[in-house]
Amino acid sequence: MIRDALARGQAEAVFPAELPEYEVTIELPRRSEFGDLACNVAFRLAGKLRMPPRKLAELIASRISLEPEGELDRVEAAGGGFLNFLLKKRVWGSVLERIQAERQAYGDSRLGQGRRVIIEFVSANPTGPLHVGHGRGAAVGDSLANLMKVSGFQVWKEYYVNNIGRQINLLGQSVLARFQEKVYPGSGLDKVITGMPAVEFPADGYQGGYILDLAKGLAQQPADFWPSSEKAREEWIRAVGIYAGNRVLEGIKADLEKFGVTFDLWASEQEMYKSGKVDQALADLENRGYLERHEGATWFKSKDTFGEEKDRVLIRSTGEKTYFASDIAYHREKYARGFDQIVNIWGSDHHGYIPRVRAAIQALGYPEEKLRVILIQFVNLLRAGKQVSMSTRSGEFITLADLVAEVGRDAARFFFLFRKADSHLDFDLELAKKQAPENPVFYVQYAYARVSSIREEARRMGITLPVPEWDPDLLTLPEELTLLRQLVWFPNLIRESAQALEPHHLTAYLLELAGNFHRYYHDYRVLPPKRSSEEQGAREGQSSGEGQSSKLKGENQNDREEGNFEPEELKLSQARLALCDSVQVVIRKGLEILGIQVPEKM
RNA sequence: GCCCCUGUAGCUCAGUGGAGAGAGCAAAGGAUUCCUAAUCCUUGGGCCGCAGGUUCGAUUCCUGUCAGGGGCACCA
Numbered sequence: 304m305i306r307d308a309l310a311r312g313q314a315e316a317v318f319p320a321e322l323p324e325y326e327v328t329i330e331l332p333r334r335s336e337f338g339d340l341a342c343n344v345a346f347r348l349a350g351k352l353r354m355p356p357r358k359l360a361e362l363i364a365s366r367i368s369l370e371p372e373g374e375l376d377r378v379e380a381a382g383g384g385f386l387n388f389l390l391k392k393r394v395w396g397s398v399l400e401r402i403q404a405e406r407q408a409y410g411d412s413r414l415g416q417g418r419r420v421i422i423e424f425v426s427a428n429p430t431g432p433l434h435v436g437h438g439r440g441a442a443v444g445d446s447l448a449n450l451m452k453v454s455g456f457q458v459w460k461e462y463y464v465n466n467i468g469r470q471i472n473l474l475g476q477s478v479l480a481r482f483q484e485k486v487y488p489g490s491g492l493d494k495v496i497t498g499m500p501a502v503e504f505p506a507d508g509y510q511g512g513y514i515l516d517l518a519k520g521l522a523q524q525p526a527d528f529w530p531s532s533e534k535a536r537e538e539w540i541r542a543v544g545i546y547a548g549n550r551v552l553e554g555i556k557a558d559l560e561k562f563g564v565t566f567d568l569w570a571s572e573q574e575m576y577k578s579g580k581v582d583q584a585l586a587d588l589e590n591r592g593y594l595e596r597h598e599g600a601t602w603f604k605s606k607d608t609f610g611e612e613k614d615r616v617l618i619r620s621t622g623e624k625t626y627f628a629s630d631i632a633y634h635r636e637k638y639a640r641g642f643d644q645i646v647n648i649w650g651s652d653h654h655g656y657i658p659r660v661r662a663a664i665q666a667l668g669y670p671e672e673k674l675r676v677i678l679i680q681f682v683n684l685l686r687a688g689k690q691v692s693m694s695t696r697s698g699e700f701i702t703l704a705d706l707v708a709e710v711g712r713d714a715a716r717f718f719f720l721f722r723k724a725d726s727h728l729d730f731d732l733e734l735a736k737k738q739a740p741e742n743p744v745f746y747v748q749y750a751y752a753r754v755s756s757i758r759e760e761a762r763r764m765g766i767t768l769p770v771p772e773w774d775p776d777l778l779t780l781p782e783e784l785t786l787l788r789q790l791v792w793f794p795n796l797i798r799e800s801a802q803a804l805e806p807h808h809l810t811a812y813l814l815e816l817a818g819n820f821h822r823y824y825h826d827y828r829v830l831p832p833k834r835s836s837e838e839q840g841a842r843e844g845q846s847s848g849e850g851q852s853s854k855l856k857g858e859n860q861n862d863r864e865e866g867n868f869e870p871e872e873l874k875l876s877q878a879r880l881a882l883c884d885s886v887q888v889v890i891r892k893g894l895e896i897l898g899i900q901v902p903e904k905m
Numbered sequence: 906g907c908c909c910c911u912g913u914a915g916c917u918c919a920g921u922g923g924a925g926a927g928a929g930c931a932a933a934g935g936a937u938u939c940c941u942a943a944u945c946c947u948u949g950g951g952c953c954g955c956a957g958g959u960u961c962g963a964u965u966c967c968u969g970u971c972a973g974g975g976g977c978a979c980c981a
Contacts, residue, residue: 330923332924336924337924341923341924343922343923346923346961346962347961349961350960350961355961356961356962381924382923382924383923383924383961383962384923384924384961385923385924428981430981465981468980468981469980469981470980470981598979599979600979602979612907612908612977613977615979616978616979617979618979619979620979621979623979625978625979625980625981626980626981627981630981651909651910651974651975651976652975652976653976653981654908654909654910654975654976654977655908655909655975655976655977656976656981657909658908678909678910680910680911680974680975681974681975721917721918721919722917722918722919723918723919725909725910725911726910726911726918727910727911727974728917728918729916729917729918731917731930734930737943738943739943741929741930741931742943743929745943746929746943746944748943749941749943749944750944752941752943753940753941753944756940756941757940757941758940759940760940761940764940807919808919811919811920811928814928814929815928818928821944821945822944822945822946824940824944824945825936825942825944825945825946826945826946828939828940829940830939830940832939832940883940904941905941905943
């Protein structure tokens with residue numbers, strides 16, 4: 304259309320016959336005064352045509368022909384040279400028809416075209432309960448999964464369990480030492496356990512109350528749990544470590560379930576070893592010439608080949624394989640399983656680790672650009688403005704379970720998704736608990752509950768949805784247009800957030816939508832005002848029509864029934880009700896993606 | 906030393922190659938005969954860290970610089 308206008312200008316010899324290459328981009332302006340769509344083509348051409356952009360814009364605008372049946376209402380030149388387009392009102396109003404028809408499917412798209420994506424997240428070592436930082440990763444990962452699902456991706460969620468290796472042994476040793484110290488003496492267990500080697504509590508062992516609980520649990524183990532007396536100390540530690548790791552993992556699973564987060568697979572590092580996948584991966588690297596042996600260890604040649612700082616150890620001189628070795632095998636598996644996109648959500652302390660993993664993926668001949676890593680920055684937990692310290696080792700931490708118990712799952716998830724994943728997050732416990740407007744979670748949920756309340760009241764009055772016929776001219780208030788525009792924007796927001804892997808945009812959007820709704824609600828009535836009983840006339844006492852429960856009888860005196868409104872009044876109310884209902888549908892959809900529940904009443 | 910992230914209102918943070926830069930909190934004052942006052946309104950408040958560059962146009966992109974956080978193991 305714009306090109307037509309320019310061509311017309313050329314024909315009139317206002318523009319030169321030879322136009323330079325140019326691009327026409329249309330954007331949504333931030334301010335409603337600037338129209339519904341804006342175009343900056345005049346700026347792009349101004350320099351080349353040696354004309355002021357404003358003048359150029361006016362020339363173009365005057366040559367644009369609008370089809371009378373089209374969706375555009377008018378076009379004008381504005382500002383320094385923008386072309387602003389105004390859509391006809393029915394275009395905005397039609398979004399309500401669409402939402403009413405699609406309901407919860409509004410916002411779904413086929414962006415992903417069924418491509419398969421694996422999202423690995425949380426993946427905390429089973430050496431202690433999840434803390435709030437893991438909770439943030441869980442919230443981000445789970446919401447991202449939802450976001451991608453509605454955007455047409457096939458999503459697979461996975462937790463990688465590091466249930467073997469040094470940390471697990473350390474856990475085993477910590478638990479066994481506590482067992483010998485606090486549980487075993489005088490327990491009579493010497494009849495069951497024979498030849499237990501003495502184990503001291505390691506210097507860097509795990510502290511915290513859960514270690515003693517695990518030690519107490521050991522007392523319930525059957526006799527065949529314990530290694531035979533001639534087995535080495537390491538065997539005892541390993542057995543206790545695996546036991547403790549499994550117990551901790553059960554707790555982690557339970558905590559995540561309470562947090563509303565589930566996984567399609569709990570991938571086990573032990574399994575990677577048992578199935579020979581680690582050895583296969585190493586053999587693969589060997590065949591491709593990326594392994595090197597010196598100083599008794601086996602190294603991945605990442606320094607000269609991939610520009611890494613240094614080579615990395617895969618097999619220690621002791622013969623033990625490093626975590627990196629099994630992680631290479633795990634990533635190799637992800638590629639081999641045929642995922643189109645691989646998303647890892649890691650703690651920000653892993654950032655130095657990413658280039659190394661990418662190097663290994665390239666070394667194995669896989670496309671590393673399929674891998675995208677989201678780093679989760681630390682959560683700064685505040686209570687009454689004071690920082691709450693966290694560290695797994697010292698045992699002084701607030702667990703995810705504690706957090707959920709204190710502020711609730713909904714508030715916790717919302718706060719975790721409030722900020723960009725890679726920026727530091729201040730989490731104020733007092734604010735999250737507050738049942739007040741300054742708490743964003745309640746603010747959004749309340750907007751939802753309010754609509755339910757309106758709908759309930761409407762039902763009593765006999766006003767129902769769907770609207771029989773849509774009259775776009777009924778919603779003409781600026782506040783209504785603001786809401787309509789925001790609803791139109793929603794599917795776009797979902798797509799963009801899914802593409803960028805950034806669920807936090809959704810929390811901001813919902814807050815804004817809730818705010819616009821609250822303002823609208825405050826200033827205008829959705830339903831017709833109640834009439835006093837004198838005005839109500841002869842219909843009194845009659846029981847109302849379908850779907851009314853008997854408990855409403857007492858209220859009927861003040862209520863009006865269907866047919867008791869002016870037709871225009873009824874139509875306006877229905878249109879506004881459709882708007883509110885559509886706002887609610889979108890809030891529900893948004894909160895669902897974030898994993899937050901919607902209350903019908905508050 | 907090298908690498909990554911972050912510098913935007915008093916605080917916590919959104920945001921964008923374009924049109925007086927936004928929200929929440931905090932401060933002060935106000936608003937319910939009527940669909941939930943868990944709401945709403947008003948008022949102040951800003952060299953978008955600093956300096957260059959690219960551009961018709963930079964808070965946004967590039968370079969440098971300063972400040973804060975984090976990472977650089979034969980740990981995971």
